[in-house]
Amino acid sequence: MDRIFPEYQQCFSSVFIRTSTELLKCYSDPAELAEVDLSELSSFLAEHSRGQLGKDRARQIRHLAQGTFGINLARDAFTLQLKLLMEQIEFIVEQIKVIEEAITRVLEEFRPQPDPGYRHVLETIPGLGPILVAAIIGEVGDINRFPKA
Numbered sequence: 001m002d003r004i005f006p007e008y009q010q011c012f013s014s015v016f017i018r019t020s021t022e023l024l025k026c027y028s029d030p031a032e033l034a035e036v037d038l039s040e041l042s043s044f045l046a047e048h049s050r051g052q053l054g055k056d057r058a059r060q061i062r063h064l065a066q067g068t069f070g071i072n073l074a075r076d077a078f079t080l081q082l083k084l085l086m087e088q089i090e091f092i093v094e095q096i097k098v099i100e101e102a103i104t105r106v107l108e109e110f111r112p113q114p115d116p117g118y119r120h121v122l123e124t125i126p127g128l129g130p131i132l133v134a135a136i137i138g139e140v141g142d143i144n145r146f147p148k149a
Contacts (some may be wrong), residue, residue, distance in 0.1 A: 003071045004078045005030040007064040011057065016089075019049040023061075025086050029079045033065035104130045110137070 001008055001015065001024075008030075012020040023044065027033045033041070041058040071078065107130050110120070121143060122133045137143075 001082060004075055004082070005033075005065065005068050005070045007068055007070075008061075010064065011061050019045060019053060021086060021089070022048040024082065025090075028083045028086070029075065030065040030068050030070060031075070033061055034068075036062065038062060100131055103134045107134045107137075 009015060014020065015024075026044070027036065038055065038058055041062060042055040045053040045058055045061075107120075120133060120137070122128055122136055123130070128136075
């Protein structure tokens with residue numbers, strides 16, 4: 001991104017927020033962003049930001065893309081690299097979701113069957129979700145083996 005469109009980071013609080021990643025998947029070349037119809041870009045941003053972003057942000061993005069001082073030499077190679085990196089990030093995020101779902105299922109297996117409302121003592125601590133609880137149990141083992149705190 002720094003090579004072909006260094007100004008892009010000014011457009012969003014983080015390059016990795018949903019709206020930004022969707023935009024980069026669809027328009028990975030700043031030349032495309034510079035030429036895209038303003039109403040089309042506004043609609044795209046509104047859809048992917050749940051109505052939070054619109055015409056002003058579209059105008060800003062298009063303006064920055066039109067005046068970018070990014071590298072033009074081998075831009076197509078950098079654009080392809082960006083597109084592939086965005087796909088890899090999306091794939092890894094999906095893998096993380098699958099792993100977290102599996103961890104949650106395994107944690108459920110540790111619950112006593114007669115009492116479906118049972119919660120492990122760690123789950124009563126505010127801020128600890130099933131993933132962190134499972135990680136702690138995996139490291140510590142049976143917490144009841146400790147006689148006191």
